[in-house]
Amino acid sequence: MSDRVKIFLLLLPAMSVIVLLFFGGLAIGLMRSFNYMPVIGLTEPNFDAYFSIFTDEEFYLSFLLSFHISFTSTVLSCILAVGAALLLRRAFIGRAIINFLFQLNLTVPHLVGAIGILYLFSQSGVFARLAAEADLIQRPADFPALVFDPFAIGIILQYVWKEVPFIGVIVLANMQALGDNYESVARSLGASKWQSFRHVLLPLIFPGLLSASVIVFAFTFGAYEIPALLGQNYPAALPVLAYRKYTDVDLAARPEAMALAIVIALLSVIMLFFYIRYSRKRVRS
């Protein structure tokens, strides 16, 4: 058996799962989004569901909100993660413990984190009560709205909390693999600290940083549970909107839910394409 055939056969189990389940599900979703759902008497495919989505103002507001959530939280997480990795790669007392604490919340589920945010930051949460207790505000309800707020602060806070260690671990592993020889050379040739970071280290860790941030961006754009728990009810993030349509009591709203899910997937792919292209260009220049 030639190596090529072997590789093909070895990949087959994994690929068949991906192809069958992913593309199978996608095909059924597509069919339904075209208003084809024989079980409830829809047998003539058309584009009605897409028309009704694209003529709805809430869709555009939801898109802006979802984009804001995933873009802002990805950028903040990247900056904080690189900063943390730069510090953590140095030797200092208690580094092992700090390193452990830094990675600890990788194991905490998103949902648990979201409940934590609710308890801490909501207007009846711990910080609101402490502030009222300390007479900074008159009563807990006067605490600024950080959860269920129009700027999605609570949601972004939750994602940053969760994604900083994720990106940080990848970047740190990257830095440790590189060692500091390249930077030492740059410094000995007269580069400042900032110059050696900007022109030597950053381009070297960039591929790892980029792929980690792509994962984070795509994940947050399509995630349902955090915006559902911590978000305002209008406009809702796109996945929340899709789920609301999916559980509408009128079965006729199911095609719209499917169309919305397809649109979310397409938008993620398009945005990731431009994101990767643009960031590669920026680093090369």
Added chain:
Amino acid sequence: MRYFSKLAVLAATAAMLPFSAMADTADGDALNAMEWDEIVELARGGEVNWFMWGGSDTINQYVSEYIGGILEEEYDITLNRVGVTDTASVVNIVLGEREAGNMDNGTVDMIWINGENFRTMMQGDLVYCGYPDVLPNNALINWDNPAIANDFGVPVNGCEVPWNTAQFAFAYNTALYDAPPTTIPALLEWIEANPGQFTYPAPPDFNGSVFVRHVFYHAAGGVENLLGEFDQERYDAAAEATWQILNDIEPYLWREGQTYPASIAALQQLYANQEVGIVFNYEPANVGVNIENGTFPPTTQGYAMADGTIGNTNYTLIPFNSPNKAAALVLQNVLLSVQAQLEKLQPEVWGTQPGIDISRLDDATRAMFEAVERHPNVVPAQDLADTALPELQASWISAIEQGWIDNVGSN
């Protein structure tokens, strides 16, 4: 020796054949033609997956421990309670199974359901029907009562059986307010006079949707104009006034109406934290339960509206493709039993009103129902009964919920 082992395998297979044939109780038509004793025998040793709203610890406990205990001891049936936040998601499970061609081996054996989702189930042809006459405790149900025979205006036609009756009620904190507003117009004034002290969950949350219907009834000049089939003209007239009212009070709501709580649980949390001063629930006994478990201040008092509150019956339903229909029938029969309905009425258990007609019971049993004392802070049943308003047909409700999102929630 080999011969014997083969024989043993054969014998074992033969012994299991009738057993597996018996365990399969997916065929509803066959069950409907059977005697009750036969059905109970078929159900014995099986299990039943009951999907229900899981947001209340006391209800969950009643179902898992009390009802589950009876099934286990008397019928050797295992009850799996599956808690969900939204019954519509269970409808999606059954719908997906039908689409996939799973006609007799579904995951859902029973659903706790209300009119909106009942209509959806009927629309998708997902319901097992025609069995109530088989249940011995069907004799306790008053099918002549239109509020029982119709679920949100949709005729039940033997496709589900009642479990509880419930009626919307408000509650306020007696320590903070002398007298609560007891009509919708008075409530609207109260909201303006007490900025930030009121809000309601955003429809399609079930309880928020009921509150919006109350305002809708008020704007329509009474529910009489809204009964019957959905009518666009009558809807438009009342809807415009309703959105006007709800948008006018928005600046006086919690968070100036910029956002609304997403669920009744979130509203209860706001009330418990004294962020808002009035709370409501479709289950009036909920006030007593929340005082007892320390969530609500003990000075909370439930009350009825002088111009009436919406009431309805909720039901249990068996999907068409339940593989354990016999066990589900036994479960339904247990739920309707005098014993289970009486236990459920206890204020510390749940306090919800029976789905059976207690006037059909003998005097001694009826006296036991009448002797159950309500929690002192729960609105008296008589106050509510005097002013019960009917639910609208499900098509009205979807229109009102969507209208709220488009006209009020999106501002």
